Amino acid sequence: MTSAAAAAGSPAARSGARQGAPPRVTPATDRLQRLLALVPYVVSRKVVGLADTAAAFGLSERELVDDLNMLWCVELRSPDPYCPIDLSYEGGEIVVSEAESIDRPLRLGVDEASALLVALRMLAEIPDLEDRSALSRTIAKLEAAAGAAAEVSAQVAVQVDDPGAGRVLAQVRDALDRGRRIHMSYYVSGRDEATERDVDPMRLLVVEGRTYLEGWCLRAEAVRLFRLDRVLTLAVLDVPASVPAAARPRDVDQGLFRPSDDDVRVEFELSVAGRWVAEYYPCEQVEELGDGRLRVGLRTPDTRWVRRLALRLGEDGRVISPPELTAQVREDATAALAEYA
C-alpha cells in the first residue's frame, strides 16, 4: 500500500472534502467505520502484517494496535457473557480467528457507490483509452455489488466531450508509453498564434472535461500544459524524451492556472452582459458594483489576450487598470476601426 492510499482513507482527507457542512460523521462513528472495515480487511487476506495494515488505514502502528485491542475487548453480557471477536497480532502479524458477525465490510452507501461509478463512467468517455474493457468490467461488477445504492448514480454524469482531442490522443499516449519527444504546432488562443514546439511529455490530464498534455517544453524551458484540441499538427519524434529531474508536475488540485508574482494584475469593470468573464476566467477578486455590474481582478503573464478580450467585450467590459493597458486597448480599437473607414 502506498502513502497516497493511506491518506485517502484518513479522517483528515474526509473532513477536507466538504467545508462548512455540518459534521455528519462524528469522531466516534468515523472510528466505528474503520473498525468495521478492519476485521474484514484482515479476514479477506487471512494474515496481514501490522505495518502494512497501519499504512493501508493511514494509522500509526500504535493506533492500529489500539483499534485491534478495542475489537478484541468487545464483550456481550447476555444471555451469557461472551467475546465475539478473537484475534492476535503477535510477531507483527494480525490473525482474526473469530469474528463471524462482522467478517464482511458494510455495503456501499449511495454517495460511495455514486462517487466511484460517476468517475468510472467519466473515464470510459475518454476517447482511445486502452483500458476500456477493464472499465466496463469494473463498472458492471461495482453496479452488481452496490445494488440499489448504484441507481442514483445514473442521475449524475460527467461528459468528456472533447472531439478535438481525439485526433492526437493516441499519438500522445504512444509517445508517453515509449518515452519519445513530441514536435507540435500549437495554437495559442490568447495571442491568436500558431507556435512550433518540442515537448517531452510527462502525463495526460483530464480536467473539467478537457484533455491536456503536461510536458517539458524545450522552447519555454519549463513545464507547460497543452490543450489537445488546440494542437494543430503533431509528430512523435525518434528522440528519447528527457524531462529534467527538477521538472515538477503541477498540483492540479490548486487549479490549472497558477498566477505568479511576475504577472500583470488587470482590473476590468463589467456590465451585466459582461459578467460571464467572472465565470470563465479565474478571477482573484470579484466585487459587485450594483445593478449586476462587477469589478474583477485577473493576473496574467501576457496581456495580449486581455487586449483581445477587451475588444470582444466592447462596451460590456472596460480595462480600468493598469492605465497603459487601457490606452493600448483604445489604440487597438482605433486601428481596427480604421480598416472599416
Add this chain to the structure above:
Amino acid sequence: MSRRKTERLLSLVVCLLSTGKYLTASQIREAVPGYPESFDAFKRMFERDKDELRELGIPLETGVSATPDAEPGYRIPRQAYGLPEIRLEPDEAAVLGLAARAWRRAELAGAAAGALLKLRAAGIDAEETTQPGIEPRLQTGEAAFGPLWEAVRDRRPVSFGYRGVGRSSSQQRQLQPWGVVNRHGRWYVAGLDTDRGQTRVFRLSRIDGPVTFRGPAGSVTVPDGADVRELVREWDAEPQPRRTAVLQVRQGAGYGLRRGASAVRPDPQRPGWDLVEVSFSDVGWHSEQLASFGADLVVIEPADLRDAVIRRLKGVLT
C-alpha cells in the same frame, strides 16, 4: 467520551448482527455494556445511537419476532449489511483506484475514500496510484453542488436564487431536480421548474445564495425516460450555423478562424491578406468573436455582421 461511545456502538452492531431474532430495547440494554442505569437515559442514548448507525448506512431493522407475546425489537440482517462478494482483476483494481482519485478535493472525495476503504476490506487491492500517464480530475467549486447532489439523491424539491444571463438581479426558482451533469467542465442541474411547469436547466455557477430543500425525501419523481445528459446537451448546444460570412484576414493571423473555415484563399485585391469564409448563426455572438481579432480582420459581408463588429469596436471607445 468518544472512545466509550465507539466501544458501545461497536458492541451494539456486533450484538444486532449476531442475533437472528429481534432484540427488544431491554434485551439490548442487558447485552451491550456502556448504557446508563436509568431507563429514560438509556432510551435517549439508544435513540441517538440508532440514528447514528443509520446515518452510516447500517440497515437497522425494526420488527416483531414470531413468538407469542413478543415485543417489537431490533436486528441487523447480515444479508442487508454485508457488501456482496466482489473480486477484481488487477487491471480492474487499477482503474478503480484511478476513479477514486478523480474526486480528490472535490465534493465526493470523502465518499470515494470511504468506498475504497470498504472495497479494500473486501480484499481488493485498489490503490490510489496514478496509472502511468493519465490523471483525471473532477472539480466541484460551485457551492450549490453539495446540496443539489443531496436533493437529487434523496429526491427532494429545492428552491434557489438564480441569475440568468444578462440579468441584473437573481430570481427565486422552484425545481424538482432530476440530475446533475458536468458538461465542458461546468456543472448543471436539470429538472422540472414547478413555477413554469416545464423542464429547465440551470448552471450551478449562476446560483446565487443557498439552496433550500422544499419538501421531504422521496417527494420528487423522475419521469421514466428523462435523460438529464440530453437535456443539458440540448440546452448548451450551439444553433446550427446557417449563414456564411466573408472575412479579410491578415496572413499569419486568425488561426482559430482558419481551422473552422469552409474556404481560405489569398485576397487578389490586397496582398498579404486572405479571404476566409466561415459559417455562423448568431450575429451578436459571432461579432464578439470577430472583434477580438482587432486590426487583423475585416468583415466584408454580410452587412449586419460588419455593422455589429463596428459597433462593438466603437463600444470600446465610448
